[in-house]
Amino acid sequence: MAYEEPVTDYDKIVENCTCAFCGSNCDDVDILVKDNHVVGVRHACRLGASKIMEDEDQRLTVPMVRDENGELVEVDWDTALDKAAELIAGSVRPVFYGWSETSIEAMKPGLELTELVGAVIDNQATICHGPTVQAVQNVGYPLMTLGEVKNRADMVVYTGSNPMNAHPRHLSRYTTIPKGWFRKRGRFDRTLVTWDPKYSDTAKLSDIWVPFEENGDYAFCNAIRAVLKGKKLKQDVISGIPKEDIYELTEKMKKAQFGALFFGLGLTHTLSKQRNIDIAIQLVQDLNKYTKWVLLPMRGHFNVNGFNIFMSYEMGFPYGVDFSRGYPRYMIGETTTIDLLNREECDVFMVIAADPGAHFPGGALAHLANIPVIQIDIHWGPSTELADVVLPGTFIGVETAGTSYRMDSVPIFMKKAIDPPETCREDEWIVNELLQRVKKLREASK
Amino acid sequence: MKQITLTPTKFSSIALEFDELIPDEIYGWSKADFEKYEVPVGNTRFPLTDYFDIEVEGEAQSPEEVQMIIDGDAGRVKYIGCKMGAGEIIVNGDADLHAGAEMEGGSLTVNGNAESYCGREMRGGEITIKGNVREYAGTSYIGEWRGMSGGKLTIHGNAGKQLADAMSGGEIHVMGNCDILAGIHMTKGFIQIDGDVTRWPGGQMKNGAIVINGRLDRLLEGFEPEGIVADPVVEGKEFTGKYIKYIGDIGVSGKGTLLLNAEKNRHHL
């Protein structure tokens, strides 16, 4: 990596901004500003820094509507908003998806709009940690805030997760490297363990790497639990791990003073899906008989947890909520986005602060290509290629302030450092405009 | 006896919801009543007649005397027979999600496949699926640890993943094959699978019984073998032949019974 000179040409530093990338929500980010532009970022990892620094690249700057030739052309705000409102007001099975990269404040009018038209509102959990939520709903949720790990943990386990790639500061700011109150020697006072079929970058840093075989998570945890109950394992190798190693690992986990288990999509999206987490949660609960253990899902977006919390306090259910019958319903496989798209039920799709074009399975995308799609976002992306109405928003945490909830549910108010481009509008404003316009259309049609 | 025949005429990719059209609610309806009815579709209601031709014959003084036939593909008709307490529903085609969910009595027959959540939270009555079922047949509601508690669900074809999650009573008979994690979190009830099972039946099971007459690929460590039994009797049902008996899931201190056909499952011995 070439050496780069430190940035010295700036007007001011806005301190303690919150990074708007992953669920670590690092709130110690300093943004260096000159002439209302971001010229430097301090303390962010390369993911956060790239999002903040490369923001101007492929930025959506004007409202657009797809014309008869299938091209996106610039229009004024009223035209775009009216078109979007018409689509929403006339829909029978609308889905409002995304939300995980915008603020709680923007979600509020979004929910109001959902209640008004009887839509389905959903967020990235539906393709991400939804199985975690389901497992939690089945067996419980023994959690902690990240500072508890920093201050107390002497054993940290990552499974189905590769934070060195996906949450780069997780170990250095929160769990493993920092000097905690009771772990004054930081890294040296802790044992870092990775359970992963791959020798990932996190595994490379770990003291112990347990490479169980793909799709073997459920049986592996089942075996540890059996060992905890005093059982002798019958098979010599379970999920690719020799039984002696399982005995040894179980002993180490029992002997820790404070253990923390972090998990990600390696659990949520392999064979047993939510049952992988289900059994991992029960394993952590079992370990509490012997010593202190907690766990936390590694949420991938800075406000994916925020949406689940917001929906829970407003309408009881965390995601995939269907208001079509006048009251909220939550039924995985029926009121969740991918299923509604696969089954070709959705007739109007609004995506805000998400990129389904990049993340959804092919079958769902094939349907999205056939229905009207409204996009509220700050960057061009695959979703823009699918959109029929494009509404350019602003960058939460840099251009617009707002509330987010970290992966451990700590609420953080994200500051703004610069003013947004003049042609863009805040997400909250956009969604509220849609709400007001849909209300008017419905009044008019009565 | 009142016989109501609904013949599908138009397919709607946005599913219809039939929770209001159960014998308990409609036993007194005339043909005109059905023709007036607007069925929920997404966030709107549309006339039932947009999707079905309707015939009504005979009289009913109570739901028991109702036979409702959907004479064709109901692959986008959800909640058929949901919460019904009496009467008979027959579907001459596939059925969509939640067929027979929360059923208390009466019978539902699907002469085709059923989508997921078939027989969810069943409390009584009988459901027969001639084809296959997708995931979560005979399951509980997410988060609810007291699942299906009564009634009988018979599947002639194959069952998908996570059959009978949190089952707490009743009976399920799968004549075909079954996918992973059948009977997960079970606390009571009886499951019989005649075909082959892929992996891990009875995970985190506390009690109840699962009998597998076919071949099981992978078994969980949480199941402790108790030896071979001949001609076992489980929940009053007699099985002939030799079975390997397991108790589990030890991980939850479970005392459930898992019986595997010994012939087909030598590889576990």
Added chain:
Amino acid sequence: MVEYILKNGIVYDPINEINGEKKDVMFMDGKIVNSVSDDAKVIDVTDKLVMPAGIDVHCHLAGPKLCVGRLYRPEDERRGVKPKTDITRAETGFSIPSCPATGYRFSRMGYGTVVEAAVPPLEAKHTHEEIIAIPNIDIPPLTLFGNNWFVMQFVKEGNIEDLAAFVSAWLKITKGYGVKLVNPCGSEAWGWGMNVHGIDDPAPYWDVTAREVIRGLAQANEMLGLPHSIHVHPNDLGHPGNFPTTINSIDCMKDIEKNSEYRNQTIHLTHAQFHCYDGTSWRDVTSGAQPVADYINKNDHVTMDLGAVTLDETTTMTADGPMEYDLYELTGLKWANKDIELETASGLVPFIYSGRNPVHSLQWAIGLELALSIENPWQVALTTDSPNAGPFIRYPRVMSWLMSYQRRTEMMDNKEVHAWAGRKSALGTLDREYDFYDIATITRAGPSKIYGFEDRGNLSAGSIADIAVYDLEPNSFDPSRNAAAVEKAFSNALYTIKDGEILVKDGEVVKVVSSKHVRTEVQGFEEEEKRVLEQIMPTFNRYYTVKFENYIVHDHYAEPSSIYKVNASK
């Protein structure tokens, strides 16, 4: 400037010693007034029961653990679903209602102010976000201090001045109303999977005891002259044989002088029912209510609230992390936990209280026994520690039990509760019945004094016009023979008036308004607060995982606000 006159109601206003008088109540611009002009709008409530709007002294309704509960109990959310109407949004939840449902349901019962019982400072913004989403009631939050590392450090040093400055600063930071202690030192021990027993068992590493923390915070509280006293959930909740810990907790700070004119107490003992068990195990457990009631009868520095069991399937949720783990071991039901760095812990487990279960029936009896054994109703407040002993929608049911010896006896006689209720508690021998004046005391007037809410819980001129009218005619109705009617009437207010606006009519919500965030702000300690903040900031920066600038609750989270300013003494 609309004037209103509620005409001819039968008024119960214990703060003003009004006991069932036929009287008009007048209000204008959101405040109670002594007279109105002839243009006043008349609301005819002839012969109907009129009281100030209810004040709930302890409820879990707004904050992080509520969301853990809602998220992990969709089966509870599904249970309480109600479709939207033209005025109200859809409702969900039975024991853990959604925020809109919470506001509507309290409003329908004639309540105007509900205290959120336990807020962890690190997540206080979440509580305020929920208050924004809950309509129609004012919500004062209590900030958790009893396991806070800074508090334990100050207490250990005996540094009460700095402790007071810390408390004052932290109440401003969290926009809280008062000081809450939950299992002091025990929830810190839970950080290691441990607990403490009794008030002299030191927290691991910190080596401070609950006795010291209770005394320290009580002194700090009085030094600041806060409107409420310390609010304490003692150690050993739910353990057979815990009543001595309870008495020790309320006795150990008895000597500390009160610095408040409006309230009488220097310690408030919360959900006392869970803290009044005798015996040594669940086999030989009996009621410990008598010794505790006895103590309270002899000591007016203590107030308490009931935590009455309602015999429902509900959800337990509290900052007493280790207790929730014990409950999980007992029931095997799904357990959630949330430890909060440097501050506190919390846990949740669903719980099914059943009248067929001997222990639950005894718990049911103990709550009522306490209420009927404490002589002075001003020392008693009605709660169910919602949702721990039962959801708040059951308050009217508990009222009906307190008012009817006949109903209580009936429940014990026809086995609606297990025989342990009568056998192991003194409930069967207590034929005392609460009357409407007593009910108004334990749900309005008493709470007003306990919290230092001078402007509510009473119908004095100048107080806010928070009024409830019920479809009961006290002059011709005998509550002791009509428990079902009492419950029905108190569940569906004829009118709920809040800040002079009619929010509920005939049990239906007719208007939805924003709730106020109620807090205290101490005047006169600013220098000390600044100094203490500077002093602790290095520790804060090193061991928390957020920056202080982002930790505080910004003003916009607490709009609209209602602020009680207090002058600190030195």
